[in-house]
Amino acid sequence: MTTKKIKTVWVWTAMIALALSIPLTALAAGIGKEGRIVNKKGKANTIAELVAMYDSSSCIECHQEIHDDWALSVHSRSIYGTGRTAATFRTSVVNGLQEWAFSGVKGPKDVQVEHLMGCAKCHLPQLADANDSVAKELIASIYNWMDAVRAGNDKVRIVEENKLKSLNINCLVCHNRNAITHKWTDGYPQKGVVYGSTDGEHPSDAFPTMKKSAIMGESILCGQCHGLGPNLELDNPTQCATLYGSYLWSYTAEGGRETCQECHMRKSGLGHNMQSYRDPGLAEAALDFKVQTSGFHWRDASNIRPYVAVDISMTNKAGHVIPDG
Amino acid sequence: MPIPQQFARGDRMGRGPYEKSGLISETSLHPGKTKKEHFEIFYPEGLTDLDVTVKLWYLPYGTMASDPFLWREVNKSVSISKEGK
Incomplete structure (x- = not known):
């Protein structure tokens, strides 16, 4: 066969493959994915790009009070947390990924987005909309921050701390990206739309449309992260929060009917400052705690000793197991 | 836990x-469920009045050394009779 003929064969093979791939792409599961924020903006290559992709700072102009409430919650610093969350990311690399023979991670520079999704599924779900360079930058930032803390280097610590705190569960995560769980039923969340409790126009250049989310007031919205238990869809399953599992199988199964939002937002009066046991009102409401004591003389043959019996009764009044997350 | x-x-x-x-x-x-705990304590020698403090701690990291949270505290004074045999 001559060189020209070989080329011809390859060209035809490539064209046939291309022709086959077009209908395959068109038939990819789900309609409307191309309207999502990540599809419109493209995957982020840096932390700054990821923050910009889900920038909700323009919400503050009209929703200052809600923003201020949210800023008090750990949703506003879901990667940094109390510092312990960020440190656990590092632990998961050192004591997890680097120790596992088949993870492909020998050091922090090998970390990819997929490696972090066990944590980021909830702590930063939008990381799925970033390239691996963001995963590497995130881990490098956590390492730099921890090294700076240990070395007492406040200048570096503050820079890295601010970078880590720029990553969070903000307005657009709940009111856009994660506002629809059943995307084949309700459609994919679209760029420029704020999902909430009503349909209509939204006076914002960046988000000109409001649409009703079928789950904004339902527990499943929160259950996406405050989850069911082991995330078996991952190549190496993790288990962090099991709260939605206990809500379904211990609370609703026994007749409970309140939603996460009813207790943690409305009844508590906390709104978007969603808290758990660290809020005195929720800590009080969650548990009925009774103590009964009775003293008497204990007689052991001829030996008499004063004795007290302490009976403690604890009833969980929350809609989920305590403790959980 | x-x-x-x-x-x-x-x-x-x-x-x-x-x-x-x-x-x-x-x-x-678990939600809606009641758990009961029972403790038995002998009075220290010579005492007939005892102050009992019951504390319920939440230990997110399993020890008192890391971020313990005092959830409930109940104080009780327990006295027993000083006469009789």
């Missing part, structure tokens, strides 16, 4: 969320 099982196998507790995939043991408080 839920005692997580390392990689959902065997008898070892998982260290962090990245290792947890099962349960070895579970002592959490």
Whole structure:
């Protein structure tokens, strides 16, 4: 066969493959994915790009009070947390990924987005909309921050701390990206739309449309992260929060009917400052705690000793197991 | 507390969320359910009045050394009769 003929064969093979791939792409599961924020903006290559992709700072102009409430919650610093969350990311690399023979991670520079999704599924779900360079930058930032803390280097610590705190569960995560769980039923969340409790126009250049989310007031919205238990869809399953599992199988199964939002937002009066046991009102409401004591003389043959019996009764009044997350 | 099982196998507790995939043991408080605890304490020698303090702690990391949270505290004074045989 001559060189020209070989080329011809390859060209035809490539064209046939291309022709086959077009209908395959068109038939990819789900309609409307191309309207999502990540599809419109493209995957982020840096932390700054990821923050910009889900920038909700323009919400503050009209929703200052809600923003201020949210800023008090750990949703506003879901990667940094109390510092312990960020440190656990590092632990998961050192004591997890680097120790596992088949993870492909020998050091922090090998970390990819997929490696972090066990944590980021909830702590930063939008990381799925970033390239691996963001995963590497995130881990490098956590390492730099921890090294700076240990070395007492406040200048570096503050820079890295601010970078880590720029990553969070903000307005657009709940009111856009994660506002629809059943995307084949309700459609994919679209760029420029704020999902909430009503349909209509939204006076914002960046988000000109409001649409009703079928789950904004339902527990499943929160259950996406405050989850069911082991995330078996991952190549190496993790288990962090099991709260939605206990809500379904211990609370609703026994007749409970309140939603996460009813207790943690409305009844508590906390709104978007969603808290758990660290809020005195929720800590009080969650548990009925009774103590009964009775003293008497204990007689052991001829030996008499004063004795007290302490009976403690604890009833969980929350809609989920305590403790959980 | 839920005692997580390392990689959902065997008898070892998982260290962090990245290792947890099962349960070895579970002592959490479940919704709507009542748990009871009973303690028996002898008075110190010579005393007939005793102050009892019951504290319920939440230990997110399993020890008092790391971020303990005092959830409830109840104080009781317990006296017993000083006469009789």
